[in-house]
Amino acid sequence: MDKSLAVAADRNSIGDTAALSGLKFSKGHGTGNDFVLLADPNGTLSITPEQVAALCDRHRGVGGDGLIRAVPSRLLPEGQELLTGHPDAEWFMDYRNGDGSLSEMCGNGVRVFVHFLIAEGLVELPAGESLTIGTRGGAKTIVRTAAGYAVDMGSWEFIFPGEATARAMDSLVSAEGLEVARPALSVSMGNPHTVVALAELSELNATQLFTAPHVDPTPPKGTNVEFVVPSEPLVHEGVGTITMRVYERGVGETQSCGTGACATAAAIRHWAGQGAPDVWNVHVPGGVVGVKFFLGPGGHEHVELSGPAAIVASGVLS
Incomplete structure (x- = not known):
């Protein structure tokens, strides 16, 4: 890039946040998935x-996977x-990915969001009681537990149901570090996911997620x-x-x-069969979250996500 253009681009980047000077913010995370949090009770x-x-820039901003x-x-x-x-x-x-794009839902973000509402004195939620919030993925009900929060994430579904039912896979995924493309299954939790099973932890560790995996279709x-990677044995005491590792659209690996x-x-669970x-424990680089399937309203199967949430800092943008 021409030097003069580079200087102009840098000034524009600084100007992006200049209008937010004096704005109060907090920084929080759920098992390492981190967010910049802003309270806007007047919607202004x-x-x-x-x-x-x-x-969300980790070098020139507060830093976070999303806002x-x-x-x-x-x-x-x-x-x-x-x-209604x-x-x-x-x-x-109101959740945004780290690149500024809108996202329907964020399971870790919901827990941190409720923790933030409590910390800011915007709601009261004693242990054992529940709170309903709005998201672009629909209304979500959260229960405060002794160890954090449990969220009814609603129902799940296959994105390509015909292919999933017939073949237990619907796409192929290529990523750096994997020698060949791997079969995958696409699942919606209000936002889209494509799941790839690997045989060994060594394969998981060797997979490079500096760039987005290629998914077809x-x-x-x-x-x-x-x-x-499923554990061996997969099930212990029920x-x-x-x-798991994840590459999030609009963010990168989190x-x-x-x-x-x-x-x-x-x-x-679908692949494992009858x-x-x-009940599942899902190990991620930032810790462990719990997942539970249960029969929800209307006879639809729902998913509960449980785990911790923390506010680590608060401040004022300069």
Whole structure:
């Protein structure tokens, strides 16, 4: 790049966040999946994709896999629509990926979002009680537990149901570090995931996720890609155990992905067949999350995600 253009680009990058000077923020994470958090109780904060990307930049910003704005549901068009069926969903999780793009849902982000609402004094949630929030993936109900939070993530489904039922796979995934393309299964948790099973932890460790894996065919809205190794034995005392890494669209590899953990458990459970357990421990680079399948409203199978959440810092943008 021409030097003058490089200087101009750098100044524009700085200007992206200059308008946010004085804004209060927090930084939080759920099993290493980290977020910049902003409270906007009056719905007056307007943040551009460029500003989100600048704030989430790990070298020149606060740093995070994404940004979460806490805003009353009634102040957003998608929140108002959601309130018609879920009038108790007072708060909406306005979630953006680290590149500034909108995302439907984030399982780790939901836990951190609720923890942030409590820390900011915007809600009260004693242990054992529940709270409903709005997301672009629908209303979600969260229970505060002794060890963190458990979220009803809603129902799951295959993105390509015909192919999944017939062949137990619907696509091929290529990634650096894997010698050949691997079969995969695409699962929706309100956002899209493509799950690849590997045989050994050595394969998982050798997979390079500096660039996005190639998925053929790619789901219509793009996809997050999970690489998973089942434990040996897969099930111990009624609980399944798997180890996972993930490449998130709009972000890159992250330490954890809550919806990805749910989608991965659903795929492995499908492949395991009849008798597979309903309770799973999913090991990710940032820790362990729990996944449980249960019969939800209307006879549809739902998925519960459980795990910790932490606020690690608060400050003011300069």
